Amino acid sequence: MTQQKIGTFSKSTFFYLILGWTLILVLSGLLRLWAEKADCREIAYNEAVAASERDLAYHAWSAGVGGVYALEGKGSPSPNPFLHVDDRDLTTTDGQTLTLINPEYMMRIVWQEKPRAGAAGVHLVALNPINPVNQADEWETNALHRLAGGAAEVAEQVDLNGTPFFRMVRPMPAGESCRRCHEHLGSGSSQIAGAVSVSLNMSSLTVIHRFNLQQSAIAHLLVWIAGVIILFLIIRYNRREQVAQFSAQEATARAEGALDQIMQNTADGLSIIDRQLRIIRVNKQFCQIAGQTEENIVGKSCHEIFPCSHCDWHECPVHRVLMGESHLERDYDLPDPRTGAIPYRATFFPLRGTGGNIIGVIGQFKNIGDLRQRQQEKEDQIRFLQNVFDALPNPVFYKNAEGRYVIVNDAFFRHLNATREEIIGKTDFELFTLEQAETLREQDEELLAHPGVEMTETTLVVASGATREVLLSRSTLVGPQGDIQGIIGVYLDITSRKRAELALAESESRYRMLFESAADAFFIHGVNQPFLAVNETACTLLGFSRQELWVKTMAELGSPECQPDIAHHMQEMELQGQQVFEATLIRADGNPVPVEINNRQIEYQQKTVILSIVRDISQRKKAEEELKRLVNLLVASNDSLEELNAQISK
Structure with missing residues (x-):
């Protein structure tokens, strides 16, 4: 069987299985549809029977007691105009008027005054009713005729103005008490005075029915899809097994051919040795290495062809591989009539059967003359590299x-x-x-x-x-x-x-400690450039955080009248190298601070910058103002004394 035939068989089998599975699911769906319809009709039937049984029970009880009397008046039923009996209306000894409520009239009053929401519609019907309201419609007329013909009940599903209804008519047997009211109709031969008609709106049941059908359809579809997937996987698995079996057969045939090609076309000598250490297969290269024909080699033991020092039973590489070793290598110098000897590397590795057990040994004989030459060249290169390495300090x-x-x-x-x-x-x-x-x-x-x-x-x-x-x-x-x-x-x-780096770090740590602990405010910056570093005293003096100061320049901290002067001093630092001047800076809260600014050039982070040492001179300014005030006071006092002295002198 070819792979094409296997594929055709799998496709046709899959098609028929899918067809059969589909028919089963369709049949199941049809049965489910029939069952849903039957369930829906049974529910409607049971509701209609329950409604009619309840009202027939009321009627039977009322008829059994001959009706009941009720007071006339407000809130009470009025006399039944269709009831023609002598004692329909009575007056009690205390003057109250009573009216007879016959069973049918009582049922109508209950239906009209106390309708049950969502319940089936129930009313009385008759072919020749006393009350015209009880006149039967066309369907009810047919049902009453069927009841008269002996039917126990009539129940059907019909459409009324496009709405599905379940209708039922059940006979209302005429007892002896009923003839009191109906004897004038001449119906003595009939035992059915009328019937109870029930109409049940099936819209809600239809919705439930459709929902159940949708769920059933979805379930059947999912089951169908799952079945298709399972069938597909089964067919695919079987096809794989068939293909694998066919491929294994082909592979075996190809392997035999490939083995022949490999053994005959490889440049190395190959031999296959069985568990009895007999050579059972060789290629032409092996024959050339051994210097014998294939007929003289096959059937002999390996040590008869290449006797060597490794042929001791415990050292024999063939025996050790047969005992389970993965592979072994041995180097041999085999005789050659032209060169005297040729180095060969023999590699032995196990030949395993289909069950994984070792059934023989494959021997590969490779001429390693060129390999030894390359190894020698590699060793020379290694020695050269070693000499180069040794020359490095x-x-x-x-x-x-x-x-x-x-x-x-x-x-x-x-x-x-x-x-x-x-x-x-x-x-x-x-x-x-x-x-x-x-x-x-x-x-x-x-x-x-x-x-x-x-x-x-x-x-x-x-x-x-x-x-x-x-x-x-x-x-x-x-x-x-x-x-x-x-x-x-x-x-x-x-x-x-x-x-050196450690010493530099220690020096920088000391500098940072002095920088942060200084009593004066320190600012490091370029010429009219934002600050690169400030100490804590600077933040305290001006009321700014470090982050706020890092985006400002010295001129921007000055008062409006001092800003041009501060910027000018910073420009001249490139020529002067050091300068001292007074200015007024503005704190974060807007208050001015008189300061003395001492500028000098330093190296910071491998570039020339300005170190501004700012000292608060508020107290000094106050002292100068006080001194000036005292001097002015002394001058004024001296002038007064001189005037007084001049007057005394006169």
Whole structure:
């Protein structure tokens, strides 16, 4: 069976299954529709029966007692004009008038005065009624005739002005008490004086019926879709199984052909050895390596073709692979009439059956003469790189992806005070403290996960026990195939630089402490530029926060009359280098503050800026004003004394 035939069979089977499933769901839906209609009619029928039974029970009781008398008057029923009996109206001994309420009249009064909301419509009907109101309509007339013909009841669903109604007519048997009122009609031969007609509006039931049908339709649709999906998955699974079986058969045939092609077209010698160590299949390259024909090789044991030192039972690579080892490699120098000997690498790996069990061994013999030459060239390149590394003054290393040191230079040995044997093949955990090794390994893993170049500063304990600060520059080494092979790194001793940075940080900390604790306000800024730094005294003096001061200039802090003068002084700082002047600054609350501004140029963040030292001179100004007042007072007093002295002298 071809794959095309399998596909055609699956499609036709799927079509017929879907068709059958659809018919089942359609039949189920039709049955559900019939059941819903039957349920709807049964509900209407039961409601109509309940309504008629209740009213017939009232009628039977009233008829059994011959009717009841009620008082005439306000709020009471008026006499029945269609009741022709002698004792219809009576007068009690206390003068009250009573009127007879016969069963039919009582039922009409109840229906008219106490209608039940939402209940079925009930009324009396007759072919020849005493009261014209009880005249039967066309449907009721037909129903009454059917009752007269012996039917126990008549019930049907009809449309009245487009609205569905369930109608029922049930006979009202005429008892002996009924003949008192109906004997003038001459109906002595009939036992039916009339009937109770019930009309039930089925609109609400129809809505419920339609809703149930919609829900049923949705449910059937979902079940149909689910069934289609399940059938599709079953067909698909069966098709896969059939295709897999067919593919396996084809694959087996192709594998046989491919095996022949591989064995004959490969450049390496191939042999297949069974569990008895007999060679059962070889290619022409193997025959050339062995120097024998295929007929002379097949059927012999492998050690008969290539006797070697590994043929001891426990060392035999073929036997060890048969015992479960994944693969083994051995190098052989096989005789060659032209060159004397050719190096071959024999690789043995298991041949497994369909159940996964080892049924033999495949031997691959590869000429490794060129490989050995390339290995020699690679070793020469490694020695050259080692010489280049050793010539570098800084410690240099190469670690493989497993984190083991492969190449290091002499400076690295000196850095760790260790020999090559003590470092090559070791990891950081064997050379450094646990904490340092964990840090280095985490950094290596991050670099291997995100290849590139990385520079980090770290602290290492050297062989002498001294702590050195180093800058570790590392980059990933990418192989010819684009794979990450390891990490190359260089150590740069930055201990002196770190000490200088620490001293600078300490100096800056001292400067910051002096800057913040100064009694005068300090402002650092460019020429008419926003402030770069201010101390806490400046914020206290002017009532601004640091953030508010950082967007202002010195001139903007001055009073309107002082702003041009302050800006002019700042411009002249480039020529003068230092200056002292007085000005008036405006606080955040709008109050003026007389100050003395001492400007000088300093280096800040590698550029020349202005340091303005602002001192509050309010008290000094007050003292000067007081002194001036006293001087003026003394001058005035002296003038008065001189005038007095002049008068005395006269």
